[in-house]
Amino acid sequence: MKRILLVRHGESEWNAIRRLQGQADIDLSERGRHQARALGPMIATFRPGLVLTSDLKRAANxxxxxxxxxxxxxxxxxxxxxxxxxxxxxxxxxxAQPEAYARWRAGTFAPENGEIWSDFRARIRSAINLALADPAETVLMVCHGGVIRAALDVALGLAPARIIPVGPASLSIIAFPTKKARLEVFNATVFSPILDAPD
Structure with missing residues (x-):
C-alpha cells in the first residue's frame, strides 16, 4: 500500500519569534535541529524508498x-x-488585519503578491502525483505546514480552515489503500504536540 509521510521541518529561526516566513529561506533554530534529530528514529522505522524535500534550507536541513x-x-x-x-x-x-488573516488561514484570501490557495493546492497536487507515480511504496516528503495542509485538502478534501496548525518536526501520514486516500497519522511528534504552532 502506498504511503506518503509528510514531515514539517523543525522550528525555524522565524518560527521561534512567530514571524510569517512563506518562501523566505530561513534556517532552523537550535531547538529545530534538536527536534529534527529526535524525530529521526521514528521516521527510520518506515524505511522510505523515496525522500523528497523542499529546496528551502529549513526543510532540506x-x-x-x-x-x-x-x-x-x-x-x-x-x-x-x-x-x-x-x-x-x-x-x-x-x-491589524484579523479578518484577512483568518481568511488567509482558511484558504480564501491571498496577501498582495501572494499565492492564491487554488494555485498553491494545484502545485501540491503535482507533488503528490509525483510521489504516487514513483514505484516506492513509502515516500517521505520533508516540507512545510502549509504544504501539509494543502496535501490534506488535495487527498482528503479537508479544507485548511478545519485543520490546526501543523507542529514543527511532526509526522502526518496519508495512505492510499485504493484510489481513495485515508489519514493514518496527523501531527505526531516524539515530544508534546504543539497545538498552536506558528504558520
Whole structure:
C-alpha cells in the first residue's frame, strides 16, 4: 500500500519569534535541529524508498538531520508564498488585519503578491502525483505546514480552515489503500504536540 509521510521541518529561526516566513529561506533554530534529530528514529522505522524535500534550507536541513542528506530537492514542495506578509510577525497581522488573516488561514484570501490557495493546492497536487507515480511504496516528503495542509485538502478534501496548525518536526501520514486516500497519522511528534504552532 502506498504511503506518503509528510514531515514539517523543525522550528525555524522565524518560527521561534512567530514571524510569517512563506518562501523566505530561513534556517532552523537550535531547538529545530534538536527536534529534527529526535524525530529521526521514528521516521527510520518506515524505511522510505523515496525522500523528497523542499529546496528551502529549513526543510532540506531537517531532511539531513533525519538521516537523509541526499534527499531530492523538489521546488514543488516550497511553502505557500505569502507575498507582502513575508517577515511580518503573526501577532501584528492578527492585530491589524484579523479578518484577512483568518481568511488567509482558511484558504480564501491571498496577501498582495501572494499565492492564491487554488494555485498553491494545484502545485501540491503535482507533488503528490509525483510521489504516487514513483514505484516506492513509502515516500517521505520533508516540507512545510502549509504544504501539509494543502496535501490534506488535495487527498482528503479537508479544507485548511478545519485543520490546526501543523507542529514543527511532526509526522502526518496519508495512505492510499485504493484510489481513495485515508489519514493514518496527523501531527505526531516524539515530544508534546504543539497545538498552536506558528504558520
Amino acid at each position: 531537517t531532511a539531513s538531520l533525519l538521516g537523509y542528506p541526499d534527499a531530492t530537492r523538489e521546488p514543488l514542495l516550497r511553502e505557500h508564498n505569502v507575498g507582502d506578509w513575508t517577515g511580518v510577525e503573526i501577532a501584528d497581522l492578527i492585530a
